[in-house]
């Protein structure tokens with residue numbers, strides 16, 4: 463994830479020549495180009511589509527902006543009446559440039575390189591929609607979910623349907639696998655975890671597989687801790703991406719017995735590079751490489767990361783033997 467981020471000079475160049483971040487997401491020619499840049503440079507096994515989880519609220523009709531050094535800014539939705547202004551009708555038309563990007567990337571990728579499409583999970587997307595951007599304490603969205611669970615469920619349900627449509631359209635256009643990012647799964651009160659994280663992702667996975675039974679689904683409930691084990695019981699989930707706080711030995715015993723595990727080098731180890739990075743990567747490879755496993759970071763590449771560290775990591779993982 464975050465392969466095409468600000469750590470690559472060739473990305474920053476295109477970004478500086480394009481209007482806003484969303485304009486880049488909606489210009490297939492350029493979005494395809496920045497999707498391919500890291501593949502040309504590093505030869506990863508898979509590319510991740512260049513897009514964002516916030517194109518879904520945008521496609522539903524919410525005002526979304528990305529401001530320089532401020533991150534995303536949305537016109538907040540905090541009540542049932544504000545919710546009624548959003549509609550899934552027209553979503554696929556508005557997001558048509560994203561699917562065109564998928565088609566372009568597929569036609570240019572080497573056949574052995576997989577293309578991963580993605581969406582945010584309903585809970586994580588709802589946090590941005592309700593808070594109006596990135597949050598410290600999630601007081602508005604958690605307050606709403608705790609105070610009026612039935613009303614809040616309408617927002618989650620709307621996002622479940624929109625997310626299914628969005629993921630199916632990416633697979634129709636040629637995505638080889640899809641990933642569902644629940645970046646803020648770790649802040650959900652335990653009593654609401656099933657309702658806000660587990661069940662919405664289960665429903666999305668089930669409905670997606672009705673249309674694309676052979677396209678693998680990777681779930682990423684970041685920070686879910688002990689709740690990670692609940693995802694292996696969702697039959698439609700093929701892979702679980704683990705954050706850097708999950709001990710590999712635990713993941714091997716509790717998760718890898720049922721699903722492919724993806725993860726979980728700490729982004730700071732990649733930023734540091736050298737022996738620090740190789741030591742951390744080795745700890746993960748020693749535990750996980752005997753079972754079904756995708757080597758990955760525990761979260762995105764940080765903007766200050768030297769690209770040479772990424773090249774060194776790819777080389778190290780590819781040549782590693784137990």
Ligand code: CP3
Pocket residue numbers: 463464465466467468477483510511512513514515516528533534580582596643645762
């Ligand atoms: O390799 C890639 O870049 C793949 C495409 C991708 C982006 N966002 C592009 C992006 C993916 C998979 C995402 C997912 C995403 N977006 C998540 C879930 C994964 C995660 O990182 O936790 C979330 C929570 C978002 C929402 C989002 N997008 C935020 C909060 C921000 C601003 C803060 C930040 O980290 O930059 C973005 C902007 C964004 N999305 C950038 C990129 C490359 C940086 C924007 C820029 O170039 O100015």
